[in-house]
Amino acid sequence: MKLHAHKFIDTAQKAINNPNLQSAVDIGTKLASDKRDKSLFADGIEHGEKMRDQAAAIKKRCLNQLPGLLEKAEANMIANGIKVLWASEAAEANEQVLEIARNHRCYLAAKSKSMATEETGLNEYLESAGIEVVETDLGEFIVQLCEETPSHIVVPIVHKTKASIRDTLIKKTGMPYTDSTDEMTRFARTYLREKFLQADLGISGGNFIIAETGSLALVTNEGNGRMVTSLPNVHVALVGIEKIIETVEDYATLTQILPRSATGQSLTTYTQMINGPRHPEETDGPKHVYVIFLDNGRSSIYTSKFADSLPCIRCGACLNACPVYQVTGGHAYGWVYPGPIGSILTPLFNGLQNAKVLPDACSLCGKCKEVCPVKIDLPRMLLELRHETVDRKLSNKLWDIGIKLWAAINKSPKMYQISGRIGASMCRVWPFQNYPWPINRWTKYRSIPQLKNKSFTNLWMERQLKQEKNDRQPYKDS
Structure with a gap:
């Protein structure tokens, strides 16, 4: 997927000005957050927090043992x-999938939801080589028909309204007109059923890799994942190396916290453990199963101070909670991973110089940390990236000048008092929202109370002087 993170300010502005997107994302994120809270804390807040503690401990332990667990899993x-197979970068992973497809003479790939394949741009690569790729997750299918990219880790079309989805299906697939969500879903299911039956290659991601059993674990709701991994003769799974966990017991714990955080369910509709190709005596399942472990920068992150970002289980809870994501949607972030986790992963995967604006796309409210099922300290890493942006002299020069000027004023009590009086006078004669560029990029969306002529310090000093004066006056006995 092409990187457009450097355009965040412009794309965010367009998203903010799009009323349909604003409505759709607002409804979608609030609904997901409410369902998450009700599901996670159904047995009490203490029980929900214990699940988070257990999940965080599991991911931390597995991450500490990552090299050994990868060898054991292999x-x-x-x-x-x-x-x-092992792929050190995105291009290598794409080449490996294409080689597998050609070796088995595959021409139609049915694909289930996978952020790793979005990361490598696999669909476009295979299609350029003459292999048809069909997304079978309903949301991803709509995104593909619209020639867009997902705007959410879990809900790819959270930015879409029902009317826009209906119009897309009518235009792209010939669906008869209907306003019924059930009928739209039924039509899409019938349409995709033919693709499942025709496909000779199934492509999936993986939620977890269980080292002790050598199993690929998938959690899905629509059933397409099971079709993709069982109907075609060849199944290829592209999985990031950080998805490794140690035991089936770990998997049992994580499959309780993941659906609660992602969709507000106690358990997803389909929970799979794929242990290999079908045996000679079996009549269904793929004849060939490939797992490609994707690095693509993960090893570098693993040895850096940002290693704590790797336990992410891609639940999307931080997106739903983020006030910035709630008004910009996912496309504004300009790459695969949006929201708070995307503001960390995008610079780490693509270079901070190519996504330096994203760490600033955060109010530091800390809500993302509060909802993360594996307790990743996202605000800390966003601050670390901001520090690194300044240290590497990547920050905006005008911003740097403004910060230095602000620091100089605040170091001098006299300059601070003078600037306060000037600011108060300006606010009276020059409305806050009418300031010129570049200040108006901030001020035109905000309002502040009228500044007083006197600062708190001045008022306090006057109060003290008045008190001292009163204390010096002789006492009069009435």
């Missing part, structure tokens, strides 16, 4: 009949 997968 050995057990090979023993299960799975062919294991």
Whole structure:
């Protein structure tokens, strides 16, 4: 996927001015947040927080053992009949998938939801080589028909209204006119059923890799994941190396916290553990299963001070809670991962110089940290990236000048008092919203109370002087 993170300010402005997007994202994120809270804390806040503690401990332990667990997983997968490949970067992963497709003479790929394949741009790569790729997750299917990218980690079309989805299906697939959500879903299911039956290649991601059993674990709701991984003769899974966990017991814990955080369910409709290709005596399932472990910068993150970003289980809870995401949607962030986690991962995967604006797309309210199921300290890492932006002299020069000027004024009591009086006078004669560029990029969307002529310090000093004067007056006995 092409990177457009440097355009965040402009794309965010367009999103803010789009009433349909504002309505759709507002409804979608609030609904998801409410469902998350009700599900996670159904048995009490203490129980929900204990689940978060357990999930965080599991991911931390597995991350600390990452190299060893990857080797163990590879050995057990090979023993299960799975062919294991390693891709150091996105291009290598795409080439490996294409080679597999050509070796097995595959021309139609049915694909389930996968952020890793979005990361590598796999769809475009395969299509340029003459292989048709069909997204089978309903949201991803709509996104593909619209020739867009997902705007949310879990809900790809959170930015779409029902009317726009209806119009897309009518235009792109010939669906008869209907306003019924059930009928739209039924039509899409029938349409995709034919693709499932025709596909000779199934492509998926993976929620977890279980090292002790060599299993690929998937959690889905629509059933398309099960179709993709069982109907075609060839199944390829592209999975980030950070998805490794140690035991089935770990998986049992994480499958309780993930759906609660993502969709507000105690358990997803479909929970799979794929242990290899079908055996000779079996009549269904793929004949060939490949798992490609994707690095694509993860090893560098693992050895950096941002390693704590790797436990992310892609639930999307931080997006739903983020006040910035709620008004900009996902496309404004300009790459695969939006929201708070995207503001960290995008600079780490693509270079801070190419996404330096994203760490500033945060109010530092801390809500993302509060809802993260594995307790990632997202605000701390966003601040670290801001510090690094300044240290590497990547920050906006005008902003740097403004900060230095502000610091100089606040270091001098006299200058601070003078600037306060000037500011108060300006506010009286020059409305806050009418300031010129570049200040108006901030002021035209905000209002502040009328500044007083005297600062708190001045008022306090006057109060003290008045008190001292009263204390010096002789006492009069009435």
